[in-house]
Amino acid sequence: MSPTPKLVKIAIYGWTLSIDLTKRWASDIPKKKKGIFHISDGCSIMLDDNDRRIIGHIQGDIPLSRTPFLDLAETAGMDEADVIARIKRLKDEGIIRRFGATLRHQEAGFSANAMVAWRVPDERITEVGERLAGFREVTHCYQRVMHQKWPYNLYTMLHGKSEEQCRQLAGKMSRAVGIDNYILLFSTEEFKKTSMEYF
C-alpha cells in the first residue's frame, strides 16, 4: 500500500515543481542522510501540451533544411518563435541535456569500450566517484544501487583503442583511488542502441 502523497509545490524561474515527499525510488536504495533532500527524487517539472508536442518532434531527427524549426513548427501546428523559445528554455533548464548531432561512431577510433564496476566503501563514494569521473577517457560515471548478488556500487564507462588499453587504464584508475575491487565488462555484441521516445 502506498502512502498518501505529501505534495509540496515550489515555483522557481517560472516553473512549478511538484514534489511528493513520500515518494522513494526503491526500497533497496541506501537510506539518505537526514536533512539532505535530493530534488531529483520526487520531482516532476510541469510541462504543458505544447512542450510535450515539441519534445515529441525533437527526440528523434529534426528535418534537414534551411529552416528546421519552422518546418517543425508547421508540422506541430505551432508558431516558429514559440517553438524556438520553448526549446531554448528546455535547454536552459537542463531538461534538454544536449541539442545537436549524435554520431553513430561516437567512439571513432575507440574500438573497445568497457564498463568498469567498482566496489567502494560508502564513506568514500563521493571522493572516488569524483576522481574517477575526472579521467578524460571516462564518459559516464554513476553510483548505483548495490545488489547482494552483485556487490558493486560505482560504474564507469571507458573507451580505449583495445581491450588491453582499457585494462591498463582501469589499473591506473584503481591505483589513483586505492580501490582494487573492480571488474571490467567488455561489450562484445550490440543488440540495441536507440534514443528514448518520451511523448
Added chain:
Amino acid sequence: MDQLDKGILNEIQSDFPISERPYREIAARLGLEEDEVIRRVGTLKAEGVIRRIGASFNSRRLSFSSTLCAARVPEDRIREFVSVVNEYQGVTHNYRRNGTYNIWFTLIARDRERVSAILEEIALRTRISYILDLPAVRTFKIKVDFEV
C-alpha cells in the same frame, strides 16, 4: 570525411544553433556557404556518420525513471531473451558483455512502478529470473561530445 566535415561535426554536436537559420550560423562560424553545410550534413547522415540531429533529454528531469539491468542468460537462450527485451520501447541500449551477468540493458519508463512492472513481465515471459535492477543513485559524469 575531410577536414571541413570534421569541422562541421565538431560544431553541430553540442553547439547546434536553436535559431531560424541554424545552418547559416554554422556556415558563418566555419567560413562556408549555408547550402554547402546542409549538403555535407546530408551526406554525413546518408553515410551513417550522423545518427540523428535533435535533443537528448535528462530523463529524470522529465520525471521518467531509468535503470541499468543485468541478466544471466544461458548461451542458447540469448537470442530469444534479447528479442523479448528489445520489444520494449523503453529499452534503449542492450549489449552482450563478458562475465556471469552477460546481458546488460538500460530501461526508461514513466515512473519507477512501470520500470518494475516491465522487469517482472520480462522475467515472466522469458523465465529468466536472474535480472538485476541497478538504478543510479547519483550521476558523477555524462560526457556527450566526442572530438572528431
